[in-house]
Amino acid sequence: MKDDTALVHLGREPEKHQGIVNPPVYHASTVLFPTVEDYLNRSKGDRKYRGIRYGTNGTPTTFALADTVADLEGGGGAIVVSSGLSAITLAILAFVKQGDNILVCDSVYGPTRAFCDTVLTRYGIETTYYDPLIGNDISLLFKENTRLVFTESPGSMTFEVQDIPAISSTAHNRDLMVMMDNTWGTPLYFKPFDHGVDVSIQAGTKYMSGGSDLVIGIITAKTESLFRNIKDTTMAFGEIAAPDDCYLTLRGLRSMGARLRQQQAAAMKIAEWLQKRPEVKRVLYPPLSDDPGHALWKRDFTGACSLFGLVLNTDSLAAVSRMLDGYRYFRIGSSWGGFESLAIPANPAITRTTVPWTEKGYLVRIHIGLEDPDDLIQDLVDGFSRLNKAPQ
Ligand SMILES: Cc1ncc(COP(=O)(O)O)c(C=O)c1O
Incomplete structure (x- = not known):
């Protein structure tokens, strides 16, 4: 079966x-x-x-x-x-x-x-x-x-x-x-x-x-x-x-299979779009071909969920907050895997003990829900314009 x-x-x-x-x-x-x-x-x-x-x-x-x-x-x-x-x-x-x-x-x-x-x-x-x-x-x-x-x-x-x-x-x-x-x-x-x-x-x-x-x-x-x-x-x-x-x-x-397929496709579209944005330093998503984990992911996994990370070119929490606070569809909250999109600030540097987290920019974790990806992209566009206007 x-x-x-x-x-x-x-x-x-x-x-x-x-x-x-x-x-x-x-x-x-x-x-x-x-x-x-x-x-x-x-x-x-x-x-x-x-x-x-x-x-x-x-x-x-x-x-x-x-x-x-x-x-x-x-x-x-x-x-x-x-x-x-x-x-x-x-x-x-x-x-x-x-x-x-x-x-x-x-x-x-x-x-x-x-x-x-x-x-x-x-x-x-x-x-x-x-x-x-x-x-x-x-x-x-x-x-x-x-x-x-x-x-x-x-x-x-x-x-x-x-x-x-x-x-x-x-x-x-x-x-x-x-x-x-x-x-x-x-x-x-x-x-x-x-x-x-x-x-x-x-x-x-x-x-x-x-x-x-x-x-x-x-x-x-x-x-x-x-x-x-x-x-x-x-x-x-x-x-x-x-x-x-x-x-x-x-x-x-x-319905998990159907939801995951839709969320995975939307996450991939949005992750690839984010990679081209000047505000973004790195997208952390193993299905992306230039992700450091891509080869292992491809070897061992048959798909991806819709949770990924985004390292921004700024490390100003105030500017990142301005971006996150104003989103229309991406909401701020823990957990993931639901039908709704989420975006939260993250700071791995404070918990790591063996391999220090040295990325300079601020990390934002994104969960892509079941909304139309074009609406989500527009939300992200608006967020970047708030980020760019914020004092760094
Ligand atoms: C990777 C991972 N494992 C386990 C959990 C814990 O699940 P629960 O919220 O049901 O305790 C979470 C929750 O966010 C998680 O992200």
């Missing part, structure tokens, strides 16, 4: 629901058992991980979404949790213990870094941040107590593409696990398990749900045994996504 067909047909069994196209939403805390024996056996064998036995362990609605994402990514099992960030933190917590070291890319999503630097540090787990362009040389960072490598490619603020197959095979030579925040690639454009990843994370908050109206995370494991390890941890934390959010995410998934 091709991905577009899978998006439509996975996670639905109309014949079990009187022909109704979408699976119903099950709200549950208590689940009843007919006999004492059934109750006492409720966690035996596979029922522990896939049984319907209490709300926090999963309902038919949460399993419908989890199984759909697991199939799309090509993994052995998936777990839905309350946000993309909790998917990241719980996946890491499932495999580390006091005294361990983990390797995390220096380009990682800010709150992932904050989790490592606060919670993990407090529990005696050390994080080493690596250059996202490190490739096979990641082996130079392996220590006796290194447990796993956490990747995010491209970085969602600075867009470096990592050599995931090289990092994975080097890590596997030392029996280390590789995790990836695959939100930018989506399950459609990057197949993590074909490239050596063991655990893949999706912030379903973004393109999967697509409506900018919920937060949800999905952890997909390559194998059944990794899936069980992670589920043991998410169940221990009492972590599960809300059934209504699972329903909305499944509904969003049905």
